[in-house]
Amino acid sequence: MRPDGRAPDELRPTLIEVGVLPYPEGSCMISTGLTRVLCSATVEERVPPFRKGGGLGWVTAEYAMLPRSTQTRTERDGRKGRIDGRSQEIQRLIGRSLRAAVDFAALGERSILIDCDVIVADGGTRTAAITGGYVALALAVRALEEARVIRSKVLRRQVAAVSAGIVGGEPRLDLCYLEDSAADTDLNCVGADDGRFIEIQGTAEGAPFSRQELDRLLALADLGLTRLFAAQAEALAPGVKTG
DSSP states (O other): OOTTOOOTTOOOOEEEEEOOSSSSSEEEEEEETTEEEEEEEEEESOOOGGGTTTTOOEEEEEEEEOTTSSSSOOOOHHHHTSOOHHHHHHHHHHHHHHHTTBOHHHHOSOEEEEEEEEEEOSSOHHHHHHHHHHHHHHHHHHHHHHTTSOOSOOBOSOEEEEEEEEETTEEEESOOHHHHHHOSEEEEEEEETTSOEEEEEEEESSSOOOHHHHHHHHHHHHHHHHHHHHHHHHHTSTTOOOO
16 A cells, blocks of 8 residues: 555646746646645746857756755755755756757747746655646747747657656555655656657666566556646646736
8 A cells, every 4th residue: 555545556646837936937836746846937048158159049957945845954055055966966857858848949049947946845856846847948938939039839849757666566656755765666757748758767776676677667657657748738728827
């Protein structure tokens, strides 16, 4: 029995609320079970130095956890004088994942910055940040299209992410914190809506896992991604209030 009573192939209840912030070009709050991540997208009419003069845009991301998003208080990065190594790794993953969605020539020489702030952490914060980050990105692109700043299609594909793992010998989809902390194998999977994968992070926390077990986890991830793409599409549907 899972801690929250879900079936092994069941996602936590997922809700994506759009337009939750008044100032960014795109924003949403994604909730997956108890986990909540605030995602915003900011458009800047500049690119990093390595992109200047090439006519290509850029997408990057930052990730942070509020001090009491976890069971015990986490010190802010600003107090430590450096970005936590875990936060660096996750924000690079978010940036890589979302760049896979974008046609940079169509975006033009401008940047979209995705900020992902964890309000409550109960497992799956990086996957929720990617899934919600895509929605914020899509809303920012829509704002540019409506302002006629861009005229070509910028987004090439949907991007979402989900976790899967083996807990007590059972493959499970979308691990909460209690499951993640006890998992024998942990997998984070970033995928595109055409069925292809963008990034897969898999770790044996105890004994090594087999190819058969990996295939079962990927099948679960495929199932979860399909449902998350539907949730994104519903959040982004025409007529949905965005602010």
